[in-house]
Amino acid sequence: MTAPLLFGIRIPVGRTGRPQLSPSVHRDAAVAQARRLTALADILGLDYVFSGGDAGLSSETTLALLGAARRLTVVAPISVAAWHPALLARFGAVAARLSGGRFAIDLRSGPHPDDHRAEEFARIVRGLWTGGRVDVDGEHFRARGLRPSVRPDVAPEIVVSGGWRAAASLAARTGDWYLHPGAGPDEVPAQVAALDGEAAGTGREVGFAVSVAATLEEPDAVAARLVKYGRSGAGLVVLDLADPEVDLPVFAREVVPRVRELERARTLVAVR
Known part of the structure; x- marks a missing residue:
């Protein structure tokens, strides 16, 4: 039986769907709003x-x-140019332990011809999170006999996001999710097949996620489109809402129940 579609929301710190908040002057207000939206989403x-x-x-x-x-x-969001992997691994392990495993990273590198920097970064971080000795002699990062000072109970998930050509391959080798920035439902099966093929070569399974800009004027149409994503192979939809404070309750109360109803109907048909 296909697992229910998972949902996420993107909350840009400093953007409200209304006039832009200046990160330097109004950062506290932006973070406070992000906290409210996170609590609401929860x-x-x-x-x-x-x-x-x-x-x-x-x-x-x-x-x-x-x-x-x-x-x-x-x-x-994590930039491999902004953090050393050992420092990020320590912070992530602490965050995961304090939150009961509710911390993950969105690994971003950029549209480079190759992503060796990001792959080396992820290898070190994952190695420290899984508790073993890490030996990476890379072009960008080196770790000789590095061991974690703090270990999470469960290793945080690694999302690799981006639409550049190397992103899906990077996710297949190092990620738990590949987040595509806007693939249509009809494009998903080919994307999933390619991702599964590359991940299988390394003995891994990687989920396919997609970012979707959603307008909620017609909840039935939105629900049908989201279910089509799930049927096409996506496991997670990350919503970009124009005004999250207004749109999020509408999505949860009007769209999600329709999605679950359509999923149950499909399951019953499959069982019969």
Whole structure:
């Protein structure tokens, strides 16, 4: 039986769907709003919150969002150019332990011809999170006999996001999810097949996620489109809402129940 579609929401810190908040002057207000939206998403039953802002993780912001929720996973944007993997691994292990495993990272590198930097970064981080000795002699990062000082009970998930050519391959080798920025439902089966093929070569399974800009004027149409994503092979839809404070309750109360009803109907047909 196909697993129910998971839902996440992207919350850009400093953007409200209304006039832009200046990160330097109004950062506290932006983070406070992000906390409110995270708490709301948690209460309404979403599975992930993707913390926005630039790709350099703010540890204070991430901890603030983790503290605002009790169930969902907070996914923090990580630039491999902004962090050393050992430092990120330590922070992530602490965040995961404090939150009961609700911390994940969105690994971003950029549209480079190759992503050796990101792959080396992920190998070190994952090795430290899984508790073994790490030996990486890379072009960008080196770790000789490195061992974790803090170990998470469960290794945080690694999301690899991006539409450049190397992103899916990088996710197949190092990620738990590949997040495509806007593939249509009809494009998903080919994307999933390619991802599964590459991941199988390394004995791994990687979920396919897609970012979707959603307008909620017609909940039935939105629900049907989201279910089509699930039927096409996506396991997670990350919503970009124009005004999350207004749109998120509408999505949870009007769209999600329709999605679950359509999923149940399909399951019953399959069983028969």
